[in-house]
Amino acid sequence: MASPSSARAALTVLGTVGAVGVGAAVWGVGIERHLYTVRRHELRLLPHGARALRVLHLSDAHMAPWQHRKQRWIASLAALEPDVIVNTGDNIGHAEGLDGVRTAFAPFRGIPGVFVHGSNDLVAPAPRNPLKYFLGPSEHVPHATNLDPEALDSFLRDDLGWSDLNNAAATLTVGGTRIDAFGVSDAHRDWDRLDDLPDAIAGLGSGADLSWGVTHAPYRRVLDRFTDLGADVLFGGHTHGGQVRVPFSSKALVANCDIPLDQARGLSRWTHGGRTVPLNVSAGIGHSIYAPVRFGCRPEASLITLLPR
Numbered sequence: 001m002a003s004p005s006s007a008r009a010a011l012t013v014l015g016t017v018g019a020v021g022v023g024a025a026v027w028g029v030g031i032e033r034h035l036y037t038v039r040r041h042e043l044r045l046l047p048h049g050a051r052a053l054r055v056l057h058l059s060d061a062h063m064a065p066w067q068h069r070k071q072r073w074i075a076s077l078a079a080l081e082p083d084v085i086v087n088t089g090d091n092i093g094h095a096e097g098l099d100g101v102r103t104a105f106a107p108f109r110g111i112p113g114v115f116v117h118g119s120n121d122l123v124a125p126a127p128r129n130p131l132k133y134f135l136g137p138s139e140h141v142p143h144a145t146n147l148d149p150e151a152l153d154s155f156l157r158d159d160l161g162w163s164d165l166n167n168a169a170a171t172l173t174v175g176g177t178r179i180d181a182f183g184v185s186d187a188h189r190d191w192d193r194l195d196d197l198p199d200a201i202a203g204l205g206s207g208a209d210l211s212w213g214v215t216h217a218p219y220r221r222v223l224d225r226f227t228d229l230g231a232d233v234l235f236g237g238h239t240h241g242g243q244v245r246v247p248f249s250s251k252a253l254v255a256n257c258d259i260p261l262d263q264a265r266g267l268s269r270w271t272h273g274g275r276t277v278p279l280n281v282s283a284g285i286g287h288s289i290y291a292p293v294r295f296g297c298r299p300e301a302s303l304i305t306l307l308p309r
Contacts, residue, residue: 028244028295033287035294036073038080039302041267043278045232046308047209051175056082057302059216059237060284062093062120063100070286070299071104078107080303084174085111087162088237088282089118089186089216092147093125093289102155112172113162116183117191118216118238122149127290137188137256165214167193169200180204182229183214187222188238188257194225201229210306218259218281227272234270234279241265241283245296252297265297267304280304 046053056077063070085108091101124145156162163170165183172179182201184192192215210233213226218236226234242252242264252264262268263281270279285299 025293028293032296032298033292033294034069035298036070036285037298037300038077039266039283039300041280041302041304042307043233043267043304044307044309045210045278046177046306048308050177050209050308052308053083053175053177053306054081055084055086055302055304055306056080057086057088057235057280057282057304058285059088059282059301060090060118060240060286061101061104062090062125062284062286062288063097063104064094064289065096065100067093067100067286071100074104074285074301075107077301078111082108082111082303084172084179085113085162086212086214086235087113087115087156088214088235089116090120090237090284090286091118091152092120093286095124095145095147098148098152098155101152105155105160109160111160112174113156113160114165114170114172114181114183114212114214115156115162116165116214116216117149117185119186119189119191120147121152121186122147125288125290137258167191167196167200169197169204171204171208177209178207179210179212180208181212181214182226182231184222186216186238187219188217192219192222194222197225197229217257218263218279219257220259223259223270223279224272227270227275227277232277234277236279236281237284239264239281239283240287241281241297241300243283243287243291243294243297247296249296267302 166185169182213231213234215222217238239255251261255264265283267280
């Protein structure tokens with residue numbers, strides 16, 4: 001039989017653990033998921049003498065109509081005066097989320113940009129068991145609610161003026177720098193058609209100062225092929241940076257794809273076929289409405305300043 005002192009000690013430990021757990025839940029659900037931040041990087045990739053370019057990388061807004069705080073924060077990023085925007089998908093987080101996306105992105109109208117789809121640009125999110133993410137990339141939910149990607153694309157392409165890179169390529173001229181960009185639709189759903197890209201890129205002609213590879217889900221097969229196709233920098237999203245991380249750890253617990261866990265957030269280097277290029281994976285701005293938590297992984301946008309070599 002345990003002594004009174006040992007019983008009190010055990011109760012104290014249990015109480016402490018419980019308090020820590022409750023505190024972590026309150027922080028992750030009620031506070032950190034609203035602590036939006038801008039992650040800043042510099043890359044020397046431009047030709048000698050070129051003007052510096054500010055690239056705003058947005059990803060995984062997962063917008064729901066009631067998320068007005070998120071909408072205001074995204075809109076406020078226009079004050080950073082980006083020269084070009086890269087949107088790596090999963091803009092929609094609710095069947096009625098497009099109006100919130102319009103409100104959030106309206107200040108970027110007229111700023112050149114590119115975009116690709118995540119799965120939640122085409123189908124609405126559904127409840128999932130979060131523990132299954134530790135078993136590997138998630139499987140799609142059958143009979144999910146279809147969204148209206150045509151309306152989203154019309155807004156991004158026709159209203160904002162961004163180029164659609166879903167299994168396609170496009171040329172942008174920004175600040176006197178020619179950028180050839182190519183991308184794929186969501187590789188997590190096997191919507192990527194990598195074999196379409198060589199012809200799409202060839203159709204742009206020669207003379208680019210810089211080449212970008214853009215994907216929602218940064219699967220290895222996609223990053224490898226982008227590197228082989230001559231991309232000078234790679235952009236991805238999808239991972240949410242793990243969404244729940246051990247504080248101060250350099251690795252995510254999960255990535256929901258096969259990217260190395262220490263590259264599931266932020267700027268790193270990707271090497272394949274004798275080439276090494278920068279890779280920026282955004283931890284994203286939002287989360288599924290069925291998993292409203294961020295812990296050790298603040299919601300973010302990336303501002304990448306490109307400088308002359």
